[in-house]
Amino acid sequence: MEFVNTLKVVDIGIDTHQEPVVYMRSDCHICLSEGFTASSRVILSYKEIDVIATINVVDESVLEPGNAGLSKIAMRRLGVTDGTTICVSHAPVVTSLAAVRKKIFGHKLSDDEINGVIKDISAHRYSDIEIASFLSACAGSRLDVDEIVALTQAMVSCGKRLKWSHADMVLDKHCIGGLPGNRTTPLVVSIVSAAGLTIPKTSSRAITSPAGTADTMEALTSVNLSIGQIQTVVAQTHGCLAWGGSVNLSPADDLLIRIERALDLDGEGQLIASVLSKKIAAGSTHAVIDIPVGPTAKVRTNKEAERLSSLFTQVGAACGIQIRCLITDGTQPVGRGIGPVEEARDVLSVLQGKPEAPEDLCERALFLAAHLFFLTDPESFNRSLDRARAILDSGAAWKQFQRIVDAQGGFKALPKANFYKTENASLTGVLQAIDNRQLARLAKLAGAPNTAAAGLRLHKSVGDIVKQGEPLFTLFSDTEGELQYAQTYYLQSDIFAIGDET
Amino acid sequence: MEFVNTLKVVDIGIDTHQEPVVYMRSDCHICLSEGFTASSRVILSYKEIDVIATINVVDESVLEPGNAGLSKIAMRRLGVTDGTTICVSHAPVVTSLAAVRKKIFGHKLSDDEINGVIKDISAHRYSDIEIASFLSACAGSRLDVDEIVALTQAMVSCGKRLKWSHADMVLDKHCIGGLPGNRTTPLVVSIVSAAGLTIPKTSSRAITSPAGTADTMEALTSVNLSIGQIQTVVAQTHGCLAWGGSVNLSPADDLLIRIERALDLDGEGQLIASVLSKKIAAGSTHAVIDIPVGPTAKVRTNKEAERLSSLFTQVGAACGIQIRCLITDGTQPVGRGIGPVEEARDVLSVLQGKPEAPEDLCERALFLAAHLFFLTDPESFNRSLDRARAILDSGAAWKQFQRIVDAQGGFKALPKANFYKTENASLTGVLQAIDNRQLARLAKLAGAPNTAAAGLRLHKSVGDIVKQGEPLFTLFSDTEGELQYAQTYYLQSDIFAIGDET
Missing domain, CATH: 3.90.1170.30 (Pyrimidine nucleoside phosphorylase-like, C-terminal domain)
Structure with a gap:
């Protein structure tokens, strides 16, 4: 038997953020024949593209018969405009949800099961409550090392991956956050790339903080670079200071982070997989992870930091990336400025060796840069530290920073507050x-x-x-x-x- | 400083099921001053009522400036109509979410913490993803007996509660489901109430099955009774066969079940609290729980059934209700009919002692009724079974069933399929x-x-x-x-x- 299950698309002018919604009349023939009601999950199809959406039922005054309203994200993902004919049918059973239930019931997941979940999430087959369920089942310490490794690799495999064929070693750094003003990245990248090492750094914008590295760098230059532009900048300077968001390195992670933030959850396995999947996708071979510890930082005890550090190192090793975790002082903010422009001022004053340069920011950056040197050439940490300091003190780091900014499009004037x-x-x-x-x-x-x-x-x-x-x-x-x-x-x-x- | 945060309500004609949505223009002064975007959670206030809603951002063509569209459920909960002025502000921090996070991280919750969660859920303060997170954190065997007791009591305390002052003992039965055609309830209620015992039975409609007891009974008579009507029927007949949905016995459970179903989750603690909270709210003192076991039933092994049985009994005892669990054969359907009318035919043929009456349905009903007799007068189970059989065989149960149906509004003619x-x-x-x-x-x-x-x-x-x-x-x-x-x-x-x- 055949049901006619096509409707004509209407841009109904509603932005539902990341959750696609289809608006249908309750007397719509598809609702009647398929038993759909408000909150039913359906699949919208157009050419080769399928999008899973939630039904909202509308009054007859809102839509003509035979029409379906689509929210902005549904139109964008489906690639349709006003008047396009689409199919609406029962959403298929998402088989990887069996693995989510298995995890909820406390069982260990196999690599294949985790891969199935992440693949379905990145194909937008999970509803928000299903993502919330998966995150809640995996939070705390409920993922073991094998599962975190599988999660990391699954996240990498469903995004883009950068390659740096000219470099044997590709360096990276990451701070797990929670410390205002801890803007070491521009300094570390300048010092390390000034030494001729490759460090193609992509950073995030602020999620819950007053500034991310991408926000601070955007006050100084342009950071919204394509993969091709990043490769050009790195070829010229060995480094870059770009925003990671436009590169699509870990699309599954972006979808998970949205729900994690809404739930204010920060599962340890999820955190490690999120950080490492982006490092691996960026082509990094060696990375230093800064874990600030303090009563009002993200990590509050040394014990917690050590556990996290051990997991990072083990998972990194299993995924072929060498990780060094540094447990640092997280008891107070770093530097003097908080917010994109104010943090940029601190970064510039350190690079330019000005007398007002905050010493704590400078010392943290040297410490991190030295650990990166030491990772790639593990002879003497003190020699690594001297090497970093010499590059900063000689002005070579400042020159290098200017080279990177020039390659990214040149300096902007710092805006002033009203x-x-x-x-x-x-x-x-x-x-x-x-x-x-x-x-x-x-x-x-x-x-x-x-x-x-x-x-x-x-x-x-x-x-x-x-x-x-x-x-x-x-x-x-x-x-x-x-x-x-x-x-x-x-x-x-x-x-x-x-x-x-x- | 003061922000003007009022908007005028417009019925935008959209049914978003149970999740309230407010539609606002992106250039709306409240969005701009408060930093709201699509998916922000806000509180809508009118007089003494607050409703938490999610923002969807709409194009300028959809709404006039100064207006806010509300989805059906948002208007209903707020009690407003077109043109009412409401306030929109930041949703307050829901403090009980700290308990959800605590549970996610594997810690035991106190009575107060569980009570806080259930109170906030029944006040609609949780988003769907937050409910999903709570359910996932509690599923499997992650709630211990104390927590299930606290959950049960919290659910009872936020709904209505029936009282039966004229009866010392109030009986009830429940089947945890998964067995098509297992329509013993009308038979058990007729037998038990024919003996003069009080059994004010409220049943659910089908959730995922082809018929619930309320659906089957609705084919025969009216089941949508108010609390007052239920009390009148029980005063007349000692029993009733009503739909529980209109009585609002456990509003928190109704909200949880909606998300549980969407996630296809059936946590053991949640299941027990859900069943027992409704029994306790209905004023029951003694209840028999039917747990069918079979490879395609809900419970698949005897071990699982015994664990569930032990938990039911312990939690029941702690909550002051005497529970007897019966582990029954769940290897095949019960009776011959599946679906409301076909199951009603089986029930009638058993009551009327017709030759075509399915023996398995009859024997199961006698077994359950006998256990209820035995619970209230624990002398000899065989004597209890004889007593149940005598009431059925003599036609007393059939007479009693007719009395109940008459008290509920009389018989309807069974509809025929086309x-x-x-x-x-x-x-x-x-x-x-x-x-x-x-x-x-x-x-x-x-x-x-x-x-x-x-x-x-x-x-x-x-x-x-x-x-x-x-x-x-x-x-x-x-x-x-x-x-x-x-x-x-x-x-x-x-x-x-x-x-x-x-």
Whole structure:
């Protein structure tokens, strides 16, 4: 028997973000014959492309008979416009969901099972609740090393992969985050590539922080490079400082991260697979992972950091990438600026050896660069550190940074904020602690990272003596409203702990 | 500072099922000032009512400036109509989500934590992905007895609760499902209430099966009773056979079941809490749970059934309800009819003592009724069984069934199917097995349970000798298309195993 299951596409003008929706009348012949109702999952087909979508049922006034409204993402994925005829049918059973149930029930998954899940997720065959279920089943410490290896490799295999045929060793670095202002990447890339080593760095934009490396670099130059452009920049300079988002290195990871963020989940297996899949897809052979530890950082105890470090190293080894994890001080922000432009100022002052350059940012960058040198030539760490320092102190790193920026399209003028306000200390004492999370939130309320010039500049570090009335920090904002919003939050918050003792 | 965060409601004519959606223009002042984009979660407020909704962003052609479109469920929950002014603001942090994360990370939850989660879920504060995350974290055997007890009590405390002040003992029964045609409830309720015991039975409609007890009873009489009507029927007859859905006994469970079904998850803790919370809310003091075991039933091994049985009994005891679990034969369907009307015919023939009455259905009902008698008066099980049989054989159960139906509004005429088709055996041999799941699917493709008369009637049972060309079963359907659809499925399926040996 044959059911006529075609409808004509109407752009209904609704953006449902990443979840494709098809709008159908309840008296639509397909709904009636197939028993579809609101929230049914269906498959939309046009030529060779299939998209799984959720039905929303609309009143007769909204659509003509025989028409189906599609949300923006459904139209984009299907590649159709107003008036195109598409097929609507029962969504097929997604067989890899059996593996999700198996994991929920506490069983170990095989490589094939994990591969099936990731393949289906990257083909958009999972609904959001199915992705949420998979992430929840895998979070905590529920994936063992074999499973994390399989997850990493599955993620790599469904994205693009960069190749660097002229280089034996391809270096990379990553910080697992949680520390405002920790903008070492531009410094490390400049130092390492100045030494002639290959480090084609792709970075992310801020997800929950006031700035990602891509945001900071975008204040200085263009970062939205194609794979071809990245290859040209790296061929000229051995390095690059590009945004990873346009390169599509790990599409499955991008889909998982969206739900992870909504659930505020950060599973250890997921984190490792997410980081390593992007490194491997970028063609890296050696990478240093910065794990800051502190009471308000992402990782809060040394024990947790050591466990993560051991897993990173084991999974890296199994996937053919040499990993060195560095457990670093995460007790306070790094540098003085928070927000894209303010962090860019810190980076430039370190590269240019200015007297106001923040020493902590400089030392962290040297430490990471030295570990990369040491990874590729494991003779003496001190010699590696001297090598890094010499490149920075001689101005070679600054020259190299300028070469990379020129290759990426040249320097932009740093934008200035329209409004600023300095907050002073309300009492005298020693600055005992700065809360990383609240400080990040303050910078975001001021407008970072969407407004590049928004953010803040610290005038004191932990351990400094602060006198009543002395400036603690300056807020930068593009609108008066945001400045006031941030100030209001500051007054209710508990960011700076000032006390008697050191 | 003050942001103007009000918009005027427009009924945009979209049914998004249970997930409230608010449609806003991307240039809407609230989106701009609060940083909302498609998929942001916001709180909609009108008078004392708050509803959490997801934003979909619409083109300027869809909405006038200053207007917000609401989906059907958002309007219903908020109690607003076209033109009402509502507030839109940031969704508050749902603090009980910390407990969900704790469970994901493998820790035991306290009573308070579980109560917080269930309270927030029943207040619609969780998104679908958050419910999916909670269910996945609790599935398998990840809840211990204490947690299942807490979950059960939390579910009870957020719904309505029936009281039966005139009865010391209030009986109930439940089958955990998976066995087509297992329609013992109308028989058990008639036998038990004929003996003067109180059994105010509320049943569900089919979720994934071809008929629930409420669907079967609805073919015979009206089942959509209010709490007041249920109380009147029970006062008159000691029993009732109503649909539980309109009584709102466990609203949290209804929200969980929707996501569980979409994920095809059936966690043991969730199952027990779901069943027992509804029994307790219905005011039951003693209940028998039927756990059919078979290779194509819901529970597949005796070991699994025994584990479930032990948990049911323990959790029941902790919640003050006496539970007896019966592990029964789940290797083949029960009775001859599958689908609301066909199952009703089997029930009537057993009550009326007709020669064609299926013996297996009759014996199962007597066994369950006898266990309820035995629970309330634990002297001799054989005497309990004799008592049940005497009530059925004497016609007292049939009289009692008619009294209940009369109290619920009287008998309806059973509808007849427009089309039917008998399928014959293609070879000679012994019927060795019937696949419960495939048989259920066949009946559903024919139109059950939405079409009451749709379904099928078996002409052979497991163990029968079948000759080539002899009728195996008859399909019933309201449309020729559905009949053909079901037949096509039958020809591809493997429902009946006919072989040489017995």
